[in-house]
Amino acid sequence: MRPFAYQRASSLAEASRLGAETGRGQCDAPAQFLAGGTTLVDLMKLDVLRPARLVDINRLRERHGGIEVAPQGLRLGALASMSDVAGDRAVQASYPVIAQSLQLAASAQLRNMATLGGNVLQKTRCPYYRDPSWTECNKRNPGSGCAALEGFNRNHAVLGVDRSCIAQYPGDLGVALVALDSQVIVNEGQSQRPIAFADLHRPVDGRPDLETMLNPGDVITAFIVPAGPWTRRSLYLKVRDRESYEFAIASAAVALDLDGDVVRGARIGLGGLAYRPWRAREAEDALVGKPLTEETARDAAHAALAGAVTHGDNDYKPELGRRTLVRALLQAKAMEV
Ligand SMILES: Cc1cc2nc3c(=O)[nH]c(=O)nc-3n(C[C@H](O)[C@H](O)[C@H](O)COP(=O)(O)OP(=O)(O)OC[C@H]3O[C@@H](n4cnc5c(N)ncnc54)[C@H](O)[C@@H]3O)c2cc1C
Ligand code: SF4
Incomplete structure (x- = not known):
């Protein structure tokens, strides 16, 4: 790990002031806030993030926790x-x-x-981003290319991507x-x-x-x-390679307002599939005013993944995403609220 200065902020104003130095890009930002440190310190050890200064904000936990x-x-x-x-x-x-x-x-x-x-604010788990021995990574090294396009991309995103980066948002x-x-x-x-x-x-x-x-x-x-009439009938379904301590390869956050079987309102997010936290508005629109059945859930899931772009190893993701969303919708319908 490279040497860095450590400062503790006692107030928000102090944290903002200490963190306000500008840098060339986020990987090179000279100051980073230290909260739990579970992303930041990892990436500093890997030499991916190289802040000159850490501004510890843990004294703000009592007031802002x-x-x-x-x-x-x-x-x-x-x-x-x-x-x-x-x-x-x-x-x-x-x-x-x-x-x-x-x-x-x-x-x-x-x-x-x-x-x-x-x-x-956690960073992608793309292996090429996390290993600086790979020069080709536009996120870490702007303009260098994207090693994942032709490389190992099994966990990479299929929604919201372009040729500059197909990284998955992991949170x-x-x-x-x-x-x-x-x-x-x-x-x-x-x-x-x-x-x-x-x-x-x-x-x-x-x-x-x-x-x-x-x-x-x-x-x-x-x-x-x-608040909304959908928040009680809501759930998070996460599909991953093992049952615990693992990032999503597909996930769905679903919140429903039902009138009997009919969908009055739906709020849907997708994870593990997209470049950033993904709102599936096409799926919401496909559901509203209709009875929630396996068939309408499938139609909604098709709408959600219609724009998916795959790159070989992650060809399985659109179908997994659709199945995840269908299961989440039907489980939310069955909830007793
Ligand atoms: C092995 C492993 C498995 C994991 N699995 C999952 C998982 O399944 N799902 C999941 O969601 N996450 C997972 N994570 C990620 C983990 O949840 C994050 O590392 C953690 O939530 C980051 O929070 P932190 O407080 O430690 O952030 P830090 O590491 O302290 O900070 C992370 C970044 O956020 C910035 N920052 C922090 N707080 C603020 C603030 N208040 N304002 C502005 N900037 C701020 C920092 O400057 C830094 O850039 C996993 C992590 C590990 C190591
Ligand atoms: S997918 Fe994004 S983070 Fe991964 S190598 Fe390509 S540019 Fe870098």
Whole structure:
């Protein structure tokens, strides 16, 4: 690991100020925030991230680590641990998709250390990104090409990709947050600004090195999930190569408002399949006003994966994605709420 300076921030304003130095790209950003450290320190050891400075934000946990369930919605402090939110009874009852997306992620030890803010900003697990001995990686080394296009791409994305990068967004919480129209609250200097969670991660658009809408020094302080008639009938279905401690190869976050069998409202996110947390609006539109049956669920799943682009090893993903979504929809319909 390369040498770096370590500083602890005692307030948001101090964290923003210390983190605000600009860099050439996200891999080269001279300052990084240290929350749980479970992504950041890993990538520093691998020499993928090379910050000159770490700004420890753990002193902000008390002030920005709360969980509030109110009639108008859910507010989650960005410094809350994954395990605290996964284990919160009110979140489990009113927003099960959020609790499950966290409970099914990583391992118990990681969930205890890791924060929600760090979770949504975690980096891709693309092996070429994580190993600097590969020069070809546009995300780590802009303009160098993409080794995964012709290489090992079994876990790579099929939605939202272009020839510059086919990396998969690996997180689970982000899939639930994008489905539920969540907002991110960001602190910049002295002020707070809300961003739609759907806009936090940039589309690839030929620049995979630019990952989010955040500016240097921006600290995520909270996530707001608006209440809705669909949040109780919601779930997260994760398909992976082994039953625990593994990233998704396909996942679906589903929230339904039903009138008998008929879909009044649907909120759907997909994970393991896309370049960024993916909202499947085509699938939602295909369902609304129709009875939820295996057939309509299949039609919705076809609509969701219609734009899939595969690259050989990941040819299996569109069908796996469709089956995952059908199963999630039918399981959500069967929930007793
Ligand atoms: C073996 C392994 C398996 C895993 N499996 C899964 C899985 O199945 N599902 C899943 O979702 N995740 C999984 N993860 C990822 C894990 O959940 C993340 O590493 C963790 O959530 C990151 O949170 P952190 O607090 O440790 O972030 P850190 O490592 O401290 O930070 C990560 C990044 O976010 C930035 N950052 C952190 N907090 C803020 C903030 N508040 N504002 C602005 N920037 C911030 C940091 O600067 C850094 O760039 C796994 C990780 C490992 C190592
Ligand atoms: S898929 Fe993206 S992260 Fe992976 S090698 Fe290609 S450019 Fe790099």
